[in-house]
Amino acid sequence: MSGPSDYQPTNPVVKWIERRLPIFGLVHSSFVAYPTPRNLNYWWTFGAILSFMLGVQILTGIILAMHYTPNADLAFKSVESLVRDVNYGWMLRNIHAAGASMFFFAVYIHMFRGLYYGSYKEPREILWILGVIIYLLMMATGFMGYVLPWGQMSFWGATVITNLFSAIPYVGDSIVTLLWGGYSVGNPTLNRFFSLHYLLPFVIAGVVVLHVWALHVAGQNNPAGVEVKTEKDTVPFTPYATIKDAFGVSCFLLFFAWFIFYMPNYLGDADNYIPANPGVTPMHIVPEWYYLPFYAILRSIPNKLAGVIAMFSAIVVLAFLPWLDSARTRSSKYRPLAKQFFWMFVVVCVLLGYLGAQPPEGIYVIAGRILTFCYFAYFLILLPLLSRIETPRPIPNSIAEDVLAKSKGKSAVASVAIMFALAGALFAGSAGNARAAEDLVPPSQSWSFAGPLGKFDRGSLQRGLKVYKEVCSACHSLNYIAFRNLADAGGPGYSEAQAASLASEYKIKDGPNDQGDMFERPGRPADYFPAPFPNEQAARAANGGGLPPDLSLITKARSYERGFPQFIFDFFTQFQEQGPNYVSAILQGFDDKVPADVSIPAGSYYNKYFPGHSIKMPKPLSDGQVTFDDGAPATVPQYAHDVTTFLMWAAEPHLEQRKRIGLQVFVFLILFAGLMYFTKKKVWANAH
Template sequence: MSGPSSYQPQNAFLKWFEARLPIIGLVHSSFVAYPTPKNLNYWWTFGGILSFMLGVQIITGIVLVMHYTPHVDMAFDSVEHLMRDVNYGWLLRYLHSNGASMFFVAVYIHMFRGLYYGSYKEPREVLWILGVIIYLLMMATGFLGYTLPWGQMSFWGATVITNFFSAIPIVGETVVTWLWGGYAIGNPTLQRFFSLHYLLPFVIAGVVVLHVWALHVAGQGNPTGVEPKSSQDTVPFTPYATVKDSFMMVVFCIVFAWFVFYVPNYLGHADNYIPANPGVTPMHIVPEWYYLPFYAILRSIPDKLAGVIAMFSSILILVFLPWLDTSKVRSASYRPLYRVFFWIFVAACLGLGYLGSQAPEGIYVIAARILTAYYFIHFIIITPLLGLIETPKPLPNSISESVLKRSGAVAALLALLVGGATFLGSTPSALAQEKQEIHETPIPPRNTWSFAGPFGKFDQQQLQRGFKVYKEVCSTCHGLKFLSFRNLAEAGGPGFTEAQAAAIAADFKVQDGPNDQGDMFERDGRVGDAFPPPTTWKNEAQARQLYSGTVPPDMSVLAKARTYERGFPWFLLDIFTQFQEEGVDYIVALMKGYEPAPAGFTLPAGGNYNKYFPSNSIAMPPPLTDGLVDYTDGTKSTIEQQAKDVAAFLAWAAEPHMEARKRIGFQVMVFLVIFAGLMYFTKKKVWADVHGHA
């Protein structure tokens, strides 16, 4: 980017244009001719992946905004509308929500790569600080975005995060009220968060330009930490880096697609499928996984202001890292002591992340305090000290001399996996004892579902039976407002014919109007109508009066809005086994979980004892009895059968495009694997001559 470009256009028009706006020359010198060290390993491809993910987030985000309504009364519904009715809406939303997580996965790898190879050291301090700014902007953007679906976690996450600012002495409350635009989180808050969530990605893009600019001034670092000395040490960015980055992008897309198509809600929270309720806080309020280490730091400090300061300091301390690190050697490959402490630090961050997800009780608090202290000790004491006491290994004279060390990246990846696994393996098992006591309710037993796994499909007969259970039993108290009768005849559903769906609709009474006299009136349902609200209660106030202070939840997304804690190591294995039927299993368990209250348990008035319900006291009386629903397909109508059938029906109701999702997912996976293979061989071909000379 410095000095005139080497780009010499041949075409007369391009010459004319270049003399007036040398933009092609700029691109050419930055992304084509730009010399890149030839010994970069795959950890260096994450910068490109991050740019790609920023693009994915901006494009999918712009599309989501076309269907989203930033209003407290409509936000949740508009997201469900997007998921159900908009063409590929489910895909676009899952790309965006999982894309945020993938963005953070990539940024953490990118940052730890910088820490390992000393990428922040002179002359790259400004480059590093710009990176920290991008990271902070990403955190803000991610948080703002998570509030937009206006579920329970959105609302309470927003409440907790904005309350950070209430820790500021004297003006804290004023600042928080200003942030909210009211006396609590409300519609003004949602609207300004929406506005800022749209703005910040473009600010990020701007800072990314500065980041890349600074990178191209200082030149890229490399695994040896020795600056390139001659053109022998570098290769042109295109095609070498371009093809290598592209190959890794495709590999990264495989991971991304796995989450999007097979476990799209794994990284979210079930509670966020419950519409925001300013009167009830979720049992465990936990931020998105990418904030967990900082959340653990916040909670480990018993003082409000000090906790908030510690949390912000834990990020801002990165700004000072270039001056905290006293070692003249950049790469950890030549720093035997630092390398050890680097991996300890990685483990400490993973540990903080795990602790951030756990309830702040007992030994978890102590462990979090130890790791918080260690986090700061790493930067303030260990890092400066190591540079003074460590004897680095001799550095190679040049990049070319160092020869490519293929084993480096693989060893690091292995160490990360082993380190992470042993840490996660050791800590929680020591805490298992404690955990047993925290659990008040048993784990719902697992059922086998036809719709589980990568090729799962709904059992149409089961969905039809389940619908019968819903209609004859549940629908008197529970709504199904995000479903329309037409959905019953849609592909991937219960498989009713159009005529059957119309007949079912005609069985329901729907309010319409006003008519010419100005009155509302009731008429038979039509296929285009949504399921009408329950008939036993008119509004929430009446429901609370009737049902001991509770409101029977709408069942449209219930199967996604319920879960139970999976515990270690299942929560990790679930990614690979694609287990995501916690909610469905819970519903079955709840239907069967009615028992006489055990001795010593005082059942509140209007409560029924249920061993799977979180407080064990549920307002709903046992809804199912053997033979209650008359099955016409010969299936025996037991409680167990009815429970499973209605749970399967609700699984479909919550995710009506699941079959399409898994089908497209398989096609995408096959495509990506083939494409990755082709990219790999293309990359090998392109690099063949470089590796030959080296």
């Protein structure tokens, strides 16, 4: 992509092709001989990481589409079947879901790097604008992908985001109807989002080609921000940049794999494990983390149209950056003021992201407005002003000189101070939050399946199944569990014969037979646990208007806030057990003594841990209700622990496999990244 190549093939076949289609020359000049500045640091490997992530997303996406059904009635179920029944389906789904987050994480680093080192400045304006276009396409793709599982957050995310367009005067409503293909978000919306979600990544790939083309015409920027002058300033792309990028990718994979195998739901929302319900909006609706700063900007403007305009402007303003910042010095390394303001801008973005996840009330609204002002002030006031008044430090004459002058002690003090300020601000914010949420937090229990080596306790699973059968199943279905699952590896440990005999205890409705009648027959291993009620209306009628939720996913569909800084520690300790803690707490949280300040309507019951404390379910468990054969105590805490363990298995039957493969992957990746490090050092030894 950088002009005619001087590539001279020797192989006659290659020669023959090259004369007719100079594709080898193109590859050679773009990815082998292409000169890269020799002073690039590791922030520059994120370009390669992003290309890699795009490939991963397209590959896993094509595979997921083989198992996914874009239909409002079947989408949620098809995702569950994928995760439960398809070989390695859980892994592919985790890769794709966490991959979206990793893609955005990498693109934000890539963008901040461009911002810091002035990579948008002449002659790289088009390169930068193409990047902004890619980013916009990514946002559209990510949003539509999030809709596809058709959970509560999918549905309401789709509703809220499409309603943004209704703010457009005169034509807004027509545009929204056009997006929906109906009077509300529904099956036609899901179908077109699926189609577009499949299409857009290829559009992104196309724009990436333009992006790389523009990059190879203008040449890469570098930390010194001075243009390449002589050959001494550069090294050939292969092997130098290739090996460095590969090392960067291998380190990034370690980070990525942590999410895939150990924290698959850390970045997701528990509500999305509840199937889409057009009648109920989740209590606290938030977009995926990568949209949070823009969501905060949207919410901080008290006018619908102005809010939407502000949100889109926050992205569009990036495209004008090359002209807003007219300073001649590229790299912030040599711009003492711009450098400080850059870090402040980073903090503003992170804080906006934090605010985007908080309820829009009280201090959060005011903070949101101040930070929104700061965000725009950075681009529209500060950068134009700085480029006129700032006196930059002298820049090196050449890249080679920069490389030699290196290893001067850097003042990291400012960044550290900013990090502490950031942590302090977040902590103050969450302290205010803790005051707002006076609800009792479910106590953390010790679960055998927690942690990197977690395994289910077989005895607990079998006792939990007994509790489900004898108590819960009177009202709650377990729709995604088939009798055959009881004999699966990593499950309760029954034999296939035991599972079959358990199935035969149930009557399953089948038919029609040759006479056209439905009939009942004994269950088979392939059958699913039958639901206690034939439909939602029957379930509500029998339960005082309340709908007992399906329990297959309950331990993943319930959660509670952990707050700052707890949620950061959770990432390292692999804490993922909010759901089990909550379910167990609810089962033990009933109390006959209702506190004075709580009023419980007739037909409801007081529960300490239930949001709002008023629950339609009567106290389900009492001591001695279920007898265990293995001598485990017949107490409510034991029942709650066992049935929660069972329901955790029901929500994620492949948990043990996930953690086992995770360990293998980590051993491999650490070995590989280590080897890559030494290989990279060896290769670069020649260059210094």
